[in-house]
Amino acid sequence: MSLGGTSGPRVCARICKLAGRRQRMLLRLLVSVAVAFCFLFSSLVSKDEDASPGVETMLVFSDHVRSFVNPVWTSSGRPVDRKRTGPRPCPVCYLPVEQALALRPAKPSLSPVLQSLNYVLEEILIPKESKSGSLFGGFPSLEERDKSYDIKDSMTVHCGFVRGKVPGLNTGFDIDEADHSEMQLCQSTVVASAIFGNYDVMQQPENISKFSKDTVCFFMFLEEETEAAIKNTTIGHTKKIGLWRVVVVRNLPFTDARRNGKVPKLLLHRLFPNARYSIWIDGKLKLVRDPYQVLERFLWRKNVSFAISRHYRRFDVFEEAEANKAGGKYDNTSIDYQIEFYKREGLTHYSSAKLPITSDVPEGCVIIREHIPITNLFTCLWFNEVDRFTSRDQLSFSTVRDKIRWRVNWTADMFLDCERRDFVVQSYHRELLEQRQSALRRWPPQRSPIARFQPRKMLPDNAAREPWKASATKKLSRKRARDKKSSSRRTH
Known part of the structure; x- marks a missing residue:
C-alpha cells in the first residue's frame, strides 16, 4: 500500500518475477500476517479510545x-x-547507598491521631463466638473488632501473642532466648523472611553494601521440619547461613504453614520492638538491592510510612476471590463467606471513583514499612482479619486499609509490581524445583551422534582451475531437463 500509484504494481510484478515460488509464498504469508496484526491493533486502539x-x-x-x-x-x-508470567521488571532509579543514607529522616514520621498503641494480654481465653479467630489471636469478638477501628490517641487492640507479655516467649510462635535477645538488639532496619513446611529454598541477598551488612539485621524464620531439611548446611555457633540469622520457631500457633508465615510477615513490630524500619520478603524471593536503597526509593522519597506493590493484573477484590477459588488456594466456602461478610460492610467493586487509590489487591510478597503507631495498628488489624477469615491476605487488605483511611489521614502506598520485581527475584517453590530435578534424573542422557566420515570424492583435475567447467560435466537427463523447462514456463 505504501508503494502507491502506478509504480506499485510494476515493483510487485518485478519482485514476483525475480523471486522463486517458495519465496513468493513466504512473502504472501508475511503480508497476510502483517495485515491481520494491523487490523487487530487498530481495532483495539479504537475500542480503548472510547x-x-x-x-x-x-x-x-x-x-x-x-x-x-x-x-x-x-x-x-x-x-x-x-x-501467569506477569510483567517484567521495569527500570527503577536508585540512589547510591551513601546518598540514600544521607536522606534518611532524622525523626520518625508523624502518626496521625494514634500516638500510643498497646496490646491485649490474657492468659485464660474462651471463644466468645464462632469464627472469632484462634487462641494465638485472642478470639476477638465482632464488637471488639469494630472498636479497634475507632482510632484514638491511645488504643489497646488484639495483635497476636496474647498469652504472654514478651512475644515469642511462651506465647505460641516460641523462639529461643538467645535468638530473642539478638532480635531485641536490632534497632535500625530488619530484613525478614520465613520458610515453613519446607516449602521454599533459602535465597541469599545479593548486592548488599558493607555498611548494610554491618547495620541491617537479616532474620530467617524456620520451623523444625524446614530445619531438618537443611541439616546438611553448616549453621555454626553464630546460627547464620550466609547473611541470614536463622531462628527456629517452636510451638507454632497454626497447622497451616501459610498462616504461620503471616505471624512474622504482619507482626514484625512485635518481634522486633526496637527496629525503626522493616522489609519483609517471602521465602521464595531473593533480595538483589541494598535495603537502604529500597527504603529511600519507596518510603523516604515519597514521604510515606507503608509501601506495598499492587497486583500486576487484578485490582478488584471480587476478581481476586474468584481467582483464588479457581486456583484452589483455599476452601471456596470460606472465601465466599469472607467476601459476603465484607459486602455487608460496604465492600464494592473497584472503579475509577476510588482514585487516587489505584488498586484494592496487593501483591503481598513484599512489605516495606516504618514502625510507627499507625502502621503497627494497620498490620495488627490486618493480621486479625487473616486470623478470623481465610489466610489469603489479599482479600482483607483493602477492607482494613479503607476502614482506617476513612477515619484518619493515612493510607498504604501501592507501587507498580514491575518495580517490585526489580529489587526482588522470584524463584520456584521447593516442590517444583525437586520435580524438575527428578525429571532430569529420570530422563536418559542422549548420546551424542557419532559422525560417520565417508571418503572424500576426488574432483576432476580441472575443477580447481575452472569450476564452471567441472559443474558442466554432469549433464541433466532429457526427462529432467524437460520437467525443468515446463516448470519454468508455469512459473512465468
Missing part, C-alpha cells in the same frame, strides 16, 4: 494484548494469563 483514560484503560489494553498472545477466558469474560 473508554475513560486512566488505570482501567491501561489494564484493559494489556489484557487484550495478553489474550491475543495466550487466550484463556474466565466465566466473567476477562482473559487470564495461563502461564
Whole structure:
C-alpha cells in the first residue's frame, strides 16, 4: 500500500518475477500476517479510545494484548494469563547507598491521631463466638473488632501473642532466648523472611553494601521440619547461613504453614520492638538491592510510612476471590463467606471513583514499612482479619486499609509490581524445583551422534582451475531437463 500509484504494481510484478515460488509464498504469508496484526491493533486502539483514560484503560489494553498472545477466558469474560508470567521488571532509579543514607529522616514520621498503641494480654481465653479467630489471636469478638477501628490517641487492640507479655516467649510462635535477645538488639532496619513446611529454598541477598551488612539485621524464620531439611548446611555457633540469622520457631500457633508465615510477615513490630524500619520478603524471593536503597526509593522519597506493590493484573477484590477459588488456594466456602461478610460492610467493586487509590489487591510478597503507631495498628488489624477469615491476605487488605483511611489521614502506598520485581527475584517453590530435578534424573542422557566420515570424492583435475567447467560435466537427463523447462514456463 505504501508503494502507491502506478509504480506499485510494476515493483510487485518485478519482485514476483525475480523471486522463486517458495519465496513468493513466504512473502504472501508475511503480508497476510502483517495485515491481520494491523487490523487487530487498530481495532483495539479504537475500542480503548472510547473508554475513560486512566488505570482501567491501561489494564484493559494489556489484557487484550495478553489474550491475543495466550487466550484463556474466565466465566466473567476477562482473559487470564495461563502461564501467569506477569510483567517484567521495569527500570527503577536508585540512589547510591551513601546518598540514600544521607536522606534518611532524622525523626520518625508523624502518626496521625494514634500516638500510643498497646496490646491485649490474657492468659485464660474462651471463644466468645464462632469464627472469632484462634487462641494465638485472642478470639476477638465482632464488637471488639469494630472498636479497634475507632482510632484514638491511645488504643489497646488484639495483635497476636496474647498469652504472654514478651512475644515469642511462651506465647505460641516460641523462639529461643538467645535468638530473642539478638532480635531485641536490632534497632535500625530488619530484613525478614520465613520458610515453613519446607516449602521454599533459602535465597541469599545479593548486592548488599558493607555498611548494610554491618547495620541491617537479616532474620530467617524456620520451623523444625524446614530445619531438618537443611541439616546438611553448616549453621555454626553464630546460627547464620550466609547473611541470614536463622531462628527456629517452636510451638507454632497454626497447622497451616501459610498462616504461620503471616505471624512474622504482619507482626514484625512485635518481634522486633526496637527496629525503626522493616522489609519483609517471602521465602521464595531473593533480595538483589541494598535495603537502604529500597527504603529511600519507596518510603523516604515519597514521604510515606507503608509501601506495598499492587497486583500486576487484578485490582478488584471480587476478581481476586474468584481467582483464588479457581486456583484452589483455599476452601471456596470460606472465601465466599469472607467476601459476603465484607459486602455487608460496604465492600464494592473497584472503579475509577476510588482514585487516587489505584488498586484494592496487593501483591503481598513484599512489605516495606516504618514502625510507627499507625502502621503497627494497620498490620495488627490486618493480621486479625487473616486470623478470623481465610489466610489469603489479599482479600482483607483493602477492607482494613479503607476502614482506617476513612477515619484518619493515612493510607498504604501501592507501587507498580514491575518495580517490585526489580529489587526482588522470584524463584520456584521447593516442590517444583525437586520435580524438575527428578525429571532430569529420570530422563536418559542422549548420546551424542557419532559422525560417520565417508571418503572424500576426488574432483576432476580441472575443477580447481575452472569450476564452471567441472559443474558442466554432469549433464541433466532429457526427462529432467524437460520437467525443468515446463516448470519454468508455469512459473512465468
